[in-house]
Amino acid sequence: MVGVSILVRPATPADTRRVVEIYVDSWNAGFTGLMPPIEADAGRIQRWATDLASDRTSWWVAEADGTIAGLVGVGPSRDPLDPQLGELDTIAVDPAHWRTGLGTTLMHTALDALATYRQAILWTLANYPQAQRFYESTGWYADGTTRADGHQVMFRHDLRA
Numbered sequence: 001m002v003g004v005s006i007l008v009r010p011a012t013p014a015d016t017r018r019v020v021e022i023y024v025d026s027w028n029a030g031f032t033g034l035m036p037p038i039e040a041d042a043g044r045i046q047r048w049a050t051d052l053a054s055d056r057t058s059w060w061v062a063e064a065d066g067t068i069a070g071l072v073g074v075g076p077s078r079d080p081l082d083p084q085l086g087e088l089d090t091i092a093v094d095p096a097h098w099r100t101g102l103g104t105t106l107m108h109t110a111l112d113a114l115a116t117y118r119q120a121i122l123w124t125l126a127n128y129p130q131a132q133r134f135y136e137s138t139g140w141y142a143d144g145t146t147r148a149d150g151h152q153v154m155f156r157h158d159l160r161a
């Protein structure tokens with residue numbers, strides 16, 4: 001968006017409500033027809049408050065003109081469990097800001113943080129071109145690995161190529 005000032009900063013538990021709002025809104029707008037809709041219920045808010053306070057994953061939020069409009073988290077890979085392999089945990093942008101470059105800005109922060117690993121992975125939905133095109137535009141590639149009966153596909157990023 002022309003003239004919008006973007007600031008990426010580490011997330012804190014104080015950001016929980018807005019982070020959950022964006023996570024839920026982007027899920028429901030992006031995954032229509034692929035996944036059931038979700039809600040910002042008390043359990044989800046509690047889980048996010050715990051995640052944002054945890055040391056295992058590093059979280060950032062992007063503020064657009066002072067309002068949080070996106071989030072990203074990275075850490076060591078969980079599936080496969082491998083401390084030598086990085087994983088992009090979650091990336092989500094408020095639908096009102098889609099296609100403005102905010103996701104790419106957050107991805108650059110994530111890739112800088114992942115640069116301590118030789119490679120990183122992420123899991124996304126099969127048959128979901130929106131995210132797959134986005135990941136390809138930032139250097140990720142599908143490596144052919146799947147899980148959940150082929151409903152999820154792994155993408156990989158070579159960080160020290």
Ligand SMILES: CC(C)(COP(=O)(O)OP(=O)(O)OC[C@H]1O[C@@H](n2cnc3c(N)ncnc32)[C@H](O)[C@@H]1OP(=O)(O)O)[C@@H](O)C(=O)NCCC(=O)NCCS
Pocket residue numbers: 026027030091092093094097098099100101102103104105123124125129130131133134135137
């Ligand atoms: C995926 C997501 C984070 C992208 O955020 P964004 O801010 O819209 O991304 P950007 O504006 O930086 O887009 C960069 C490029 O990605 C690709 N892209 C992004 N959205 C796309 C779409 N809907 N269709 C096709 N390509 C798309 C394009 O190449 C785009 O460049 P362009 O706009 O110049 O053509 C956002 O769509 C989102 O939050 N989706 C819902 C949650 C989600 O899918 N998370 C990841 C799933 S695991």
